[in-house]
Amino acid sequence: METVNSIDFVKSKIRDIIDFPVKGIVFKDITTVLRDKEGFKAIIDFMVDKFADRDIDYIAGIESRGFIFGAALAYELKAGFVPLRKPGKLPGETLSESYKLEYGTDTLQIHKDAIEAGKKVLVIDDLLATGGTACAACNLVKQTGAKVIAAAFIIELKDLEGRKKIPADIETVSMVVY
Ligand code: AMP
Numbered sequence: 001m002e003t004v005n006s007i008d009f010v011k012s013k014i015r016d017i018i019d020f021p022v023k024g025i026v027f028k029d030i031t032t033v034l035r036d037k038e039g040f041k042a043i044i045d046f047m048v049d050k051f052a053d054r055d056i057d058y059i060a061g062i063e064s065r066g067f068i069f070g071a072a073l074a075y076e077l078k079a080g081f082v083p084l085r086k087p088g089k090l091p092g093e094t095l096s097e098s099y100k101l102e103y104g105t106d107t108l109q110i111h112k113d114a115i116e117a118g119k120k121v122l123v124i125d126d127l128l129a130t131g132g133t134a135c136a137a138c139n140l141v142k143q144t145g146a147k148v149i150a151a152a153f154i155i156e157l158k159d160l161e162g163r164k165k166i167p168a169d170i171e172t173v174s175m176v177v178y
Pocket residue numbers: 025026027028029062063065125126127128129130131132133134162
């Protein structure tokens with residue numbers, strides 16, 4: 001269900017934590033939405049409505065908050081769920097993609113055999129900021145030979161222009177925009 005009310009309702013449940021994890025960052029805390037049964041449902045319903053007719057084979061969730069929404073969405077869309085994890089967490093053979101952070105670099109990994117070539121994939125995370133994480137996640141999934149057709153976020157911080165880092169052929173959807 002996509003109504004202005006459901007978007008406003010979810011927005012009203014997101015909590016700002018000032019100076020977390022470091023000074024100057026306003027952390028968007030989604031645990032306050034998740035604990036609310038109507039809030040969590042509103043997010044999943046919104047995403048189901050957006051993607052129900054896209055014939056998605058796999059949802060790739062970015063560690064760790066992307067797992068929460070990705071798993072529920074995969075269940076609803078009758079798709080598989082694939083975790084994109086921080087280094088050293090996946091037990092099997094992996095592919096890796098590194099990306100720049102404000103200070104240093106970070107890496108995401110996927111099991112080499114997690115997704116068959118040509119399959120349609122949606123990448124999901126809780127929040128789109130500068131877009132570095134999401135861009136790396138899309139590139140990582142592409143390494144399997146699969147096609148990333150969509151990227152979904154609960155929150156988008158518009159001024160950081162992360163959307164520009166995601167290739168134009170990937171439909172990018174965010175529910176709550178700041
Ligand atoms: P970025 O790569 O800059 O788009 O950052 C996105 C990733 O960092 C996501 O996995 C978010 O969970 C996390 N993140 C970045 N900024 C924030 C923020 N202000 N509040 C909560 N999470 C954030």
